[in-house]
Each structure stands twice: as structure tokens, then as C-alpha cells.
Amino acid sequence: MHKYVSGPIVAAAGLLTLSFGLLPRLAPDLGAARAQAASSTPDLTGVWSPPRTAKGFLPYSFSPEAPPPMQPWAAKRCELVGCGTGTLGRANDDLMDPYITSCAPFGIPRMMNHVSPFEILQTKNRVIMLFESGNSIRQIWMDGRGHPADWDPTWLGHSIGRWEGETLVVDTVGMNDKTWLDTAGHPHSDALHIVERIRRVDHETLENNLTFEDPKTYTKPWSSKIIYKLHPDWALHEDVICEDRILMDLKAKKDKVYPYQPYPMTFPVEAIPLPDVANAK
Amino acid sequence: MQAKSLALLLMLMGGCFISAAAFAHHGAARWDTDAWGTISGTVREFDWQNPHPLLLVDVKNDKGVVETWAVEFHPPNVMNRGLGWTHNTFKPGDQVTIYGHPEKKSVPLVNGMKSLRPVKVTMASGQEVTVDPPGY
Numbered sequence: 205m206h207k208y209v210s211g212p213i214v215a216a217a218g219l220l221t222l223s224f225g226l227l228p229r230l231a232p233d234l235g236a237a238r239a240q241a242a243s244s245t246p247d248l249t250g251v252w253s254p255p256r257t258a259k260g261f262l263p264y265s266f267s268p269e270a271p272p273p274m275q276p277w278a279a280k281r282c283e284l285v286g287c288g289t290g291t292l293g294r295a296n297d298d299l300m301d302p303y304i305t306s307c308a309p310f311g312i313p314r315m316m317n318h319v320s321p322f323e324i325l326q327t328k329n330r331v332i333m334l335f336e337s338g339n340s341i342r343q344i345w346m347d348g349r350g351h352p353a354d355w356d357p358t359w360l361g362h363s364i365g366r367w368e369g370e371t372l373v374v375d376t377v378g379m380n381d382k383t384w385l386d387t388a389g390h391p392h393s394d395a396l397h398i399v400e401r402i403r404r405v406d407h408e409t410l411e412n413n414l415t416f417e418d419p420k421t422y423t424k425p426w427s428s429k430i431i432y433k434l435h436p437d438w439a440l441h442e443d444v445i446c447e448d449r450i451l452m453d454l455k456a457k458k459d460k461v462y463p464y465q466p467y468p469m470t471f472p473v474e475a476i477p478l479p480d481v482a483n484a485k
Numbered sequence: 486m487q488a489k490s491l492a493l494l495l496m497l498m499g500g501c502f503i504s505a506a507a508f509a510h511h512g513a514a515r516w517d518t519d520a521w522g523t524i525s526g527t528v529r530e531f532d533w534q535n536p537h538p539l540l541l542v543d544v545k546n547d548k549g550v551v552e553t554w555a556v557e558f559h560p561p562n563v564m565n566r567g568l569g570w571t572h573n574t575f576k577p578g579d580q581v582t583i584y585g586h587p588e589k590k591s592v593p594l595v596n597g598m599k600s601l602r603p604v605k606v607t608m609a610s611g612q613e614v615t616v617d618p619p620g621y
Contacts, residue, residue, distance in 0.1 A: 320562075336562060441562040447535035 246370050248331070248402065251440065252410055252432035253321035265388035266317055266414065266428035273423040278391050287389035300389070302382060307446035309338045311359040311383030312376060313398055316412060317430050318387060323440050331365055331372060338445045344374050351377050357394050359383060371403040385416070393420035408434045515592055516602040522587040524554055524601060528579040528609075533572035536560050540575055542583065555600045556583055558616055567618020579609035 265287065266272075274282060285300055302308035310318055320337040333342040344365040355362050361379035365372055376398040385392040396418040405411050410432040417425040444450065526544035537557040544554050564570040575581065585603040603616045 438566065441565065443560075443562060444535050448532070448537070448539065451532060451534055 245326070245367065246372070246404060247326065248324045248372060248404060248410065249326055251321050251323045251435045251438040253435065254317060254319060254430060255433045256319060264317070264386060266313070266386045266390065266416070266430075267388075267426070272390065272416070272426045275421055275423060278421045281391050282389065285389035287386075301387075302384065303445070307449070308382060309340055309359045309445065310335075310387075312342065312361050312363075312379060313400075313414060313416075314384055314386050315340065315342070315360075316400070316414070317428075320443070321435060321438060321440065331374075334440055336440045336443045339440075339443055344372075351375075357381075361396075361398075368401075371401050374398075374400040374402065376400070391421055392416070392418050395420045405431075410434070515588055516586040517589045518586050518602075520587050521584065522601055523582060523584045525580070525582040526551075526554070528575045528577055528581055529553060530577060531572070531575035533561055533574075538564060538570075540581075540583075542581060553598055554583075555598050556585075556603050557600075558603060559618070563618060564616075568614065568616070574608075576609075581609060582607040 271279070271282065299305065303310060309315075315322065315335045315337060318337060320335065322336060323334040325332040325334065329345065329347040331344040331346060333344070334340075335342065340360060342360050342363060344363040346365050346367075348366075349364060351362050351364060355378040357378055357380040359380060359382070361376045363374050363376040365374040367373070377396070379392070379394065379396050381392065381394045383392070384390065385396075396416065398417075399415045401413040403411055412430050412432070413427065414430070415425055415427045416422065524542060524544045526542040529541040529543050530539075531541075532539040537559070538561055540556040540558070542554045542556060543551050545551050558564055558570075559567075561570075564574075583601055583603050584605040584607075585601045587602075588600055605613055605615050607613050
């Protein structure tokens with residue numbers, strides 16, 4: 205089991221030390237360890253999540269200190285949702301959160317700052333992120349391809365990556381505009397372009413520096429930093445979004461009653477502001 | 486029977502939707518965190534579900550009438566990792582006591598079902614459990 209960057213080297217050294225009596229049996233492993241050490245691809249694998257503070261539920265906002273540079277429609281929408289506070293607790297939050305009202309996936313980048321854990325796997329051509337929330341899969345293509353020209357927007361978008369030394373640089377486009385940027389409620393459009401620089405600052409800690417570029421929503425690019433802590437003993441759980449509604453529906457069918465029940469929430473009277481296409485650059 | 490099922494179903498629907506969303510993420514809006522309350526009663530049902538496990542408890546009120554209360558907890562993955570809870574943590578018929586924050590008086594009841602934001606639960610075994618796992 206490799207630890208991160210220096211792991212293979214340590215492992216190879218350990219095997220050499222132990223090799224006298226064991227060499228014939230361990231020879232293939234030793235070769236693999238040497239190969240990995242030579243390629244020196246950083247190892248980001250593991251189960252990660254943002255650390256909880258004493259108050260829990262943090263971080264929720266990609267911009268907790270000050271509002272990001274928003275277009276007018278976005279600022280108005282943020283005022284309605286309360287995303288500037290970063291603390292939530294306002295009544296409108298839940299009533300406007302597509303995850304709660306409509307069982308929408310968090311999507312990218314919101315998944316990257318939610319408290320739910322995610323696991324990183326690495327293959328030859330991909331870095332794969334498995335998110336516990338909704339058991340979603342994010343594939344980051346590492347084979348040198350670009351973004352497709354005719355990509356249909358999706359919840360998680362299209363991600364390509366490359367290594368810059370110890371840092372995984374991920375470029376993502378192609379998200380739809382149906383998700384929130386973060387749990388605080390910052391908006392984004394389908395023009396969102398994200399660059400993430402992810403590196404392991406120590407064995408237990410991953411750091412992600414994100415830059416958001418979305419001229420329909422923000423007047424200039426802005427950045428955020430988030431850290432994740434390793435959970436060596438965790439395995440991802442099954443996580444079905446809106447399972448409560450599914451179970452309720454199944455109960456209704458079992459009881460042979462299937463009443464139409466309008467969604468019992470009262471939505472804010474104000475219309476939710478949408479991107480002003482005319483102002484988009 | 487049919488009507489009774491329907492009534493329960495509607496109560497469940499309301500309970501799931503409203504209180505799930507309210508407890509869910511942000512919490513403070515629905516609950517009077519300065520006030521404390523206790524309910525004791527019999528477990529009617531325990532739904533081990535996302536986003537919030539739902540415990541229905543039959544509680545006798547001051548007039549001797551049984552009311553069903555809806556109590557929700559942190560998501561199953563949090564309760565499992567933090568406290569080892571599973572779908573078997575509560576069984577129908579269990580006697581439980583729940584201590585926590587009541588709803589604000591300004592919040593309308595959902596289909597007549599009262600709710601409490603739990604802080605401590607005395608389990609059927611008599612064990613007292615703080616339902617915010619460490620780090621929460």
C-alpha cells in the first residue's frame with residue numbers, strides 16, 4: 205500500500221532492506237515499486253472530506269470572507285438566497301436549494317466543498333473521484349485529450365487534467381446551469397470554467413486551489429482554497445438522494461393509494477433571477 | 486383501514502418533506518434553540534433513510550391522547566460513522582426519551598405532527614446518547 209509521493213521510494217527501500225531471504229518471492233513487487241518511483245506520479249488516492257469545525261457544517265461557501273464579484277442578477281439572487289452570509293439558516297435557503305427542492309445532484313463544483321466524503325482513484329488515463337453524495341462519478345481525463353466541441357452540458361461537466369510536478373491541474377467546463385456553485389447558494393451559469401490545482405501538502409492533507417471564470421455570472425475570475433483531510437479507515441457508503449421520497453412513494457404503492465400531493469413547501473414570492481444573457485461578455 | 490393508512494401516509498409525507506428540509510442543512514430557522522423540551526414514548530417506526538433518518542414516536546400528551554412526533558437525525562452515513570447507528574438502532578415498540586429543541590411557535594405544524602430537534606436520546610436499553618457525533 206503506497207503512501208503518497210515518497211511512499212513508493214520508502215516501500216522500495218524497505219523491500220531492499222528485507223530482500224535477502226525474501227527476494228525471490230517479492231521480486232515482482234519490487235519491480236513495480238521501482239517503476240512507480242521512477243515515474244513519480246503523485247498518489248492522491250484515498251477517502252477525503254473537508255474537515256468539520258467545532259460548529260460543524262463548514263465550509264459551505266467558496267467565498268466565506270467577502271462576496272465574489274457578481275453580475276447584478278447574481279447579486280440580487282444572492283441577496284434572496286442569503287449566500288453572502290456563509291452561515292445559512294435563512295428560511296429561503298432550503299426552499300431554493302435545487303438539491304432539496306428537486307433532488308438535484310450537487311454537481312461540480314459544489315461537490316468539492318461539501319462535507320460528504322469523496323474517494324480519489326487513479327488509473328493510467330484517468331483520475332476518478334467517487335462522491336458519496338448521490339454516489340456520483342467524476343472522471344478526469346489524463347490522456348491529453350481536450351474538451352469536446354459538442355459537449356451536452358451535464359451536472360458534473362467535462363474534466364481534463366495534467367500533472368504539474370506534485371500538483372494535479374484540472375480544467376472543467378460543460379456544467380449545466382441547474383446547480384448551485386456551493387451550498388451557500390452562489391449561482392453560476394453554463395459558461396462556468398473551473399481550474400483546480402490539487403496537491404497533497406502532507407500525507408493527511410489535500411489542498412485544492414480553485415479559480416472560477418463565468419462572465420455571465422461574475423465580473424471577473426475569482427479564487428477559493430479548500431482543504432480535505434484523509435480518512436484512512438473510511439469506505440464510501442451508499443447514498444441515495446431523496447431516499448425519503450422514494451420510500452414514501454413505495455409505501456404509497458404498497459398501500460394501493462397514490463394520492464396526488466402537491467409539494468407542500470411555499471416558495472418565495474420573488475422570481476429567482478436568471479442570467480442576463482445580453483450582459484454576458 | 487384504507488383511510489387510516491392514507492392519513493398516516495399524509496402525515497408521513499408532510500413530516501418527511503417539511504421537517505427534512507428544515508432540519509437538513511441549516512437547521513436554525515425552524516428550531517427554537519433557546520428552548521428545551523423532552524418527549525417520552527413508544528417507537529412507531531424508524532426509517533433509516535437519506536437525507537435524514539426519521540423516527541416516529543407515539544407520545545401521550547397531557548390529556549392522555551397519543552400524538553405521533555417526528556424526530557430526525559443527521560444523515561445515515563454520519564450517524565453510522567460517528568455513533569455506529571444502523572437501521573436496527575430503533576425498533577417499533579422501543580421506549581425512548583428524546584431531549585432537544587422544540588419548533589418555534591411561529592412555525593405551523595405539518596399535518597398535525599409535532600417535531601423536536603434531538604440533542605440527546607435515552608435508548609430502549611437505558612443508554613443516553615448525544616446524537617451529534619464528535620466533530621459536529
